[in-house]
Amino acid sequence: MTKYVGQSIKRKEDYRLVTGTGQFVGDIRMANMVEAVFVRSTHAHATIIGIDISEAQALEGVHAILTGKDIDGKIKPLVQFESHCALPPNLVEAINPTIHFCYEDVLAKNKVMYVGQPIAVVVAENRYVAEDAADLIKVKYETLPVVVDPFKSLEKGAPLIQEHLQSNIQSNFHVTTGNAVQSLKDANHILKARIKTPRVSSNPLETRGVVSTYENRTNQLHVYSSTQLPFEIRTYIARSLDLVEQQIRVTAPDVGGGFGPKGGVHPEEIMVPYLSKLMNRPVKWIEDRLEHMTSARHSRDQIHDVEVAYNRDGTILGIKDHFIIDSGAVNYFGLTCAYNSAYHLRGAYKIPNYDSTCQIVLTNKTPNVPFRGAGRPEVVFVMDRIIDMVARKLKMDPVEVMRKNMIQAEDMPYDQGILVKDGAQLIYDSGDYPAALDQGLKMVDYEGFREQQKKWKKQGKLVGVGISTYVEGTGAGPFESAYVTIDGSGQVVAYLGASPQGQGHETVFSQICADELMLSPNEITIRVGDTANLAFGAGTYASRSAVNAGSAIQIASAKLREKVLVVAAAMLEVKSSDLQMENGKAFVKTQPEKCVTYKEIAEAARPGNRCKVPAGMEPGLQVTHYFVPPTVTFSSSVHIAMVEVDKKTGFVELKGYSVVHDAGKVINPMIVDGQVQGGIAQGIGAALYEEIVYDEKGQLLTGSYMDYLLPTSMEIPTVEKSHQEFLSTRNPLGIKGVGEGGAISPPAAIANAVVDALDPLEIMINLLPISPSKLRNWIKEAERKQYKIEVG
Numbered sequence: 001m002t003k004y005v006g007q008s009i010k011r012k013e014d015y016r017l018v019t020g021t022g023q024f025v026g027d028i029r030m031a032n033m034v035e036a037v038f039v040r041s042t043h044a045h046a047t048i049i050g051i052d053i054s055e056a057q058a059l060e061g062v063h064a065i066l067t068g069k070d071i072d073g074k075i076k077p078l079v080q081f082e083s084h085c086a087l088p089p090n091l092v093e094a095i096n097p098t099i100h101f102c103y104e105d106v107l108a109k110n111k112v113m114y115v116g117q118p119i120a121v122v123v124a125e126n127r128y129v130a131e132d133a134a135d136l137i138k139v140k141y142e143t144l145p146v147v148v149d150p151f152k153s154l155e156k157g158a159p160l161i162q163e164h165l166q167s168n169i170q171s172n173f174h175v176t177t178g179n180a181v182q183s184l185k186d187a188n189h190i191l192k193a194r195i196k197t198p199r200v201s202s203n204p205l206e207t208r209g210v211v212s213t214y215e216n217r218t219n220q221l222h223v224y225s226s227t228q229l230p231f232e233i234r235t236y237i238a239r240s241l242d243l244v245e246q247q248i249r250v251t252a253p254d255v256g257g258g259f260g261p262k263g264g265v266h267p268e269e270i271m272v273p274y275l276s277k278l279m280n281r282p283v284k285w286i287e288d289r290l291e292h293m294t295s296a297r298h299s300r301d302q303i304h305d306v307e308v309a310y311n312r313d314g315t316i317l318g319i320k321d322h323f324i325i326d327s328g329a330v331n332y333f334g335l336t337c338a339y340n341s342a343y344h345l346r347g348a349y350k351i352p353n354y355d356s357t358c359q360i361v362l363t364n365k366t367p368n369v370p371f372r373g374a375g376r377p378e379v380v381f382v383m384d385r386i387i388d389m390v391a392r393k394l395k396m397d398p399v400e401v402m403r404k405n406m407i408q409a410e411d412m413p414y415d416q417g418i419l420v421k422d423g424a425q426l427i428y429d430s431g432d433y434p435a436a437l438d439q440g441l442k443m444v445d446y447e448g449f450r451e452q453q454k455k456w457k458k459q460g461k462l463v464g465v466g467i468s469t470y471v472e473g474t475g476a477g478p479f480e481s482a483y484v485t486i487d488g489s490g491q492v493v494a495y496l497g498a499s500p501q502g503q504g505h506e507t508v509f510s511q512i513c514a515d516e517l518m519l520s521p522n523e524i525t526i527r528v529g530d531t532a533n534l535a536f537g538a539g540t541y542a543s544r545s546a547v548n549a550g551s552a553i554q555i556a557s558a559k560l561r562e563k564v565l566v567v568a569a570a571m572l573e574v575k576s577s578d579l580q581m582e583n584g585k586a587f588v589k590t591q592p593e594k595c596v597t598y599k600e601i602a603e604a605a606r607p608g609n610r611c612k613v614p615a616g617m618e619p620g621l622q623v624t625h626y627f628v629p630p631t632v633t634f635s636s637s638v639h640i641a642m643v644e645v646d647k648k649t650g651f652v653e654l655k656g657y658s659v660v661h662d663a664g665k666v667i668n669p670m671i672v673d674g675q676v677q678g679g680i681a682q683g684i685g686a687a688l689y690e691e692i693v694y695d696e697k698g699q700l701l702t703g704s705y706m707d708y709l710l711p712t713s714m715e716i717p718t719v720e721k722s723h724q725e726f727l728s729t730r731n732p733l734g735i736k737g738v739g740e741g742g743a744i745s746p747p748a749a750i751a752n753a754v755v756d757a758l759d760p761l762e763i764m765i766n767l768l769p770i771s772p773s774k775l776r777n778w779i780k781e782a783e784r785k786q787y788k789i790e791v792g
Contacts, residue, residue, distance in 0.1 A: 004511040004521055005733070008670035011507045012521065013254075013500075022254040025209035025226045026286050033211075033282040034063055036272060037130035039120040039137050040295060041112035044148070044364035044698020045159060046141035048110060051120060056136035061129035064279060065137070066271075067120045068109030075274055076240045077103040078332070081264050083232060083478075083538075085334030088423030095342075095419075097173035097335060102162045102362070104330045106240065106267040111144070113161055113329035114366050115700055116294030118267050123275055123283060146698045150303070150326040150361040161329050161362040170331045171360040175342045177417035178353030180309070183318025187309030191393065195385055196767040197378040197747070199301040199326065199692040200685075202371050203710060204501070206256025207287040208296055210269055212276035221273050222249045228258040229265075229539035230499055234531045236265040237273050248273070252529035258501035259682070260371040261297045263541045264332050293703045298692055299371030301326040302341065302378040309353070310390050314401040318353030319386070321345065325358065328365035335360075337368075339421045340375030340473075346416060347383050348433040348469045348636060349405040354418070364698040372682055372743045374542060376472055384468040384748035385766060388755060392762075397450075398467060398752065399441065406433050406469075413729075422477055424631030430726040431636050433469065436660045439722055440467070440638040443658045449642070462645040463655065464757025468745035469639070473632035474737025475547025475730070481534045482552035484513060484560050485622035488606070490584060490599030492517055492524050494557070497537020498549035499529030503675070503739060508546060508667045509553050512733070516557030517564075518581040536626065543635070543737025546667060548627050551731040556625035563613075563621060564598070567605050570612040571596050633728035635736035637661045639680075639745035643753040650776030652688055652754055657717050657746075662724035664736035672738050673721050679742020681716045686743070687750040688715075688769050761786065 016022045053065045079101065087097065108119045120137055124130035145159040152158060153168040161168055184190055211224040221243070227233050230250040238245045255262070268285055276283040287296065304323040310316045325338050335358075342356045387405075391398040407414050409432035416426040441447075449465055456463050481497035494513050496505065510524035517524075527533055538548070561581065568586035569576035572594060580589045587595035596604075598621075604612040607619035642656040659676055666672050689709035693701045702708040727734025751765040754775065761782040767774075 002515050004514045005667050007511065008668055009507065009511065009521060011504050011671065012510065013504065013506045017254065024206055024254050024256060025211055025224050028211045028224055028284065030213060030282040033284055034123050034125060034279070035127040035130050036121050036123050036275060036283055036285040037127065037134045038118040038268065039122065039134050040291070041108065041115055041117040041119055043112055043141050043143055044115050045144040045146045046112050047144060048108060048112065048119065049140040049142055052138040053120070056122065056133040059129065059133045059136065061125035062122060062133045063125070064123040064275065065120060065133070066107065068105055068107040071107055071274070072109060075106050075270060077105045078265060078267060078270070079103045080334055081232065081332055084336050087335065091419050091421065091423045095173040095175045097171060099171045099334060100165050102165070102170055102330050104267065106270050114364055115698055116291070116366060121271055121275070123279065146364045146696070148363050148365060148694045148696060148698050150324050150363055153361050153363050161364060168362040169359050170327060170362050171335060171338065172358060173335060173339070174357045175418055176355040178318065180318040180320040180353040180355035183309040183353035184307055184320065187317050188311045189393065191308040191310065191386070191389055193306055193389065193766055195304045195306065195382045197300045197302050197381055198768055199298050199365070199368070200371065200690045201293055201298055201692055201708060202259040202261045202296070204257025204259060204262065207289060207292045208262065208266065208268065209286040210272040211282065211284045212273040213282040214277045214280055216280060220247055220249065221277060222251065223273050224251050224253060225269055226255045226262060227252050227269065228263040228499070228501060228541055230529060230531050231497065231537040232539060233265055233269050237270060240270045241274055250531045252499045255501040258540070260299065260374060260541060261369055262501065263539065264369060290703055293708065294700055295366060297367045297369040298328065298365070299368055300378055301368055304382045306382060306386065308386050308390065312394065314390060314394055314396055314404040316349065316351050316390065316405050319345070319351055321356045323356070323358050325360045326363050326365065326368060327360050328363060328367040330367040331360055331362070332367060333369055335421070337370050337375035341379045343418055343420060343426055344376050344472065345379040345383055347380060347471050348407055349383070350407050351405065365694060370541070372679065373740045376470060376740070376744045377683065377686065377747060380468060380470045380744050381748045381751070381768070384752060388752045399446070402437060402467065402469070403434065406437070408434060420473060420631055422631055428471060428634045429729045431634065431662055432724065432726060433636060436636065436638045436662065436724055437469065440640050440658060440660045443660070443720055443722060444640050444642065444656065462647055462757045464643055464645070464753045464755070466641045466749045466752025466754070466756055467638065468748035468752065469637065470744050471634050471636045472543065472741055472744060474543035474635050475629055475633045476542045476544050477629050479538060479626050479628045480548030480552045481537050481624065481626050482549060482556040483534055483622065483624045484553065484556040486560070486564070486598050486602045488602050490597055490602055492519060493527060494524060494553055495527045495533035496549050496553065497534050498540045498545040500540060503540065503545065504668065504671045505545065508671060509549065511667055512550055512554050513557045516554060516561050519584060523584065543739040543741065547633055547731055547735045547737050548629055550667065550733060550735050552625050552627035554732055555627060556623045559623040559625065560621060563617065563623065564601055566614060567601050567612050568596050570614065571601065571604050630730050633664060633730050633736040635663050635738060635741055637741050637745060639749040641746065641749040641753040643750060643757055645754055645757040647779060650772035650779065652750070652770060652775065654684065654717050658720040660722045660724060661738065661741060662726050662736065663738040664726065664728045665734040666723060666725060667735065675738050676721055676742040677719050679740060680719050680746055681711060683743040683746025684716060684750070685711045686768060687747040691769055
């Protein structure tokens with residue numbers, strides 16, 4: 001029954017997206033609509049003494065200007081997102097976390113905590129007038145000491161970011177298994193390193209945007225947002241404005257990329273609905289690119305201090321890690337990234353002794369949230385640099401150290417000895433990591449490359465190869481929903497709680513539904529991104545939609561198939577087991593001409609005296625199913641990068657990139673390949689180009705694409721891809737998530753390749769991005785050490 005699952009059918013949504021007929025928030029126009037512009041803090045830390053709006057208010061076309069004091073007591077502050085922050089009791093017992101409450105006013109009232117924080121909003125006839133008025137608003141500040149370095153933020157006497165707290169440590173926890181301290185005593189060698197991943201921005205094609213309209217007769221808000229989580233937006237608007245959820249409908253139309261920072265809820269998503277209700281007219285706000293760089297939330301920004309115990313043969317006995325996450329001014333997502341990092345660090349390796357402590361630290365920067373990979377790219381960079389460093393210390397090929405420590409296929413299911421964030425035991429459900437490594441090495445002819453590399457280096461050509469591997473917990477709960485129905489015209493329509501930002505939901509979920517109802521995907525209509533469709537929905541993030549929404553629609557469709565057969569059997573006066581379905585009909589297996597169409601079955605299922613639905617079943621052809629995963633599924637991958645380094649300029653050129661990926665059951669290989677390719681593009685950006693930089697006063701120095709470099713298609717090679725397909729044991733189709741995977745390994749693979757290219761120079765790449773200026777300095781430093789004459 002898998003005619004379409006597994007096929008590379010073309011994406012159904014692409015016609016409207018590539019012909020400009022999609023509808024994004026920016027495309028929405030309504031009669032009587034006004035536009036909003038936010039006034040944002042120019043200081044990283046300051047008390048607001050006063051805000052003078054008189055000159056702006058007098059400008060023709062201005063309808064309203066609100067500051068923090070105007071909404072005091074009317075709009076509640078934003079706080080941590082409970083759906084992401086709640087921890088199960090057994091995890092709390094295991095890691096003993098301390099988590100302090102922190103918050104952000106929707107418009108800052110008394111003080112600002114980061115540059116870009118909204119402090120006032122102007123509503124005007126159009127955006128031009130609103131922008132002009134915003135420029136006329138005068139804010140008087142009294143500056144406060146600024147802290148942007150997380151280590152300085154930890155010092156006694158450091159300025160408090162959230163003043164109700166005793167320190168800037170917002171959270172901490174400790175996770176351990178085995179005895180890492182003893183392993184450090186037992187090992188032949190100990191490696192110590194500080195490894196950093198910088199703060200980055202997500203940069204979707206479509207910036208954020210909100211349109212809200214208020215309907216007086218029904219007392220209803222209809223909010224359009226370029227969000228990943230329409231149901232979460234609904235919940236927080238209700239909570240912040242003291243409304244009930246049924247007064248709010250949230251629609252995510254076509255959304256041009258999310259990557260994580262469009263998850264959660266931003267102040268603008270509360271403020272714009274409030275304004276539309278206050279003014280009783282539609283209000284629109286579209287974020288510009290500078291706002292996105294300063295105010296849309298950032299990510300990564302981790303510093304790990306690791307001690308690694310290893311033996312002469314390359315066996316790693318234990319790792320002791322202490323890491324800090326610079327969370328900026330607010331931590332909205334609790335331990336999401338932090339615990340993701342802690343439980344993923346060991347990846348595909350058997351390292352029995354592990355000890356990790358984490359501190360989440362507040363600073364005067366934009367809040368830090370999950371971004372594609374959410375804590376995994378950071379620790380994969382740590383782990384794979386460890387593998388490479390151990391190998392080079394021992395004069396071994398990194399592949400030997402990988403093989404020495406890798407979990408074997410016969411070890412599956414493999415228990416890593418700690419808990420997943422959902423409280424389940426961390427047990428890898430399926431996979432063959434050594435086979436993936438071998439498959440990858442074969443793809444790049446690793447042995448042949450090593451031979452050729454010697455010749456190239458003798459010619460002065462600095463080429464290198466680097467490998468990274470990861471295991472990723474995907475398909476996180478708590479649930480996902482699907483409502484599948486056959487309407488009176490016989491058309492199948494499926495409604496999903498998970499809404500897309502370019503992933504191809506309409507295509508892949510119609511493939512699953514089509515297989516269950518024996519139709520073609522073109523005969524299935526998928527509706528997504530609207531809280532009016534279902535009572536509950538979670539959203540698209542954390543490589544979860546295919547796993548959870550895919551399972552929900554598969555089970556709902558299977559249940560609907562059974563109901564269709566029961567009704568058809570009553571109509572044809574046969575047993576349902578005598579029936580078969582195909583092309584929108586149910587027919588008797590032995591008499592195909594004896595049949596009824598879906599339209600006729602839907603008519604027969606309508607409530608009334610002629611209803612053919614058996615007693616005990618609801619009339620109509622519709623089924624709702626909420627899929628609750630038992631825990632995450634574990635996808636995995638091997639990435640191999642080949643680079644050439646220009647020693648004079650420090651420029652790194654990618655010569656090739658290959659991937660072996662296990663996403664369990666692949667629903668649509670073409671879409672999976674696209675996900676992997678896109679993720680790798682973001683990973684290459686993280687490896688070589690991207691970094692959010694603040695000065696010591698908390699001013700953003702990388703607020704435009706002149707300063708914040710993104711790779712273009714010219715810098716991204718066509719990735720050679722190969723798949724494994726080890727089915728997950730935790731959902732009916734065997735699916736594992738794939739959305740984030742591509743972005744996880746490139747920094748580690750490319751860093752290892754650069755180190756390899758420059759060998760025997762001892763380059764230590766323990767921070768990103770590997771910019772030409774940094775690499776040139778590292779080369780100079782290594783050359784100085786190489787030729788240094790020791791005296792003593």
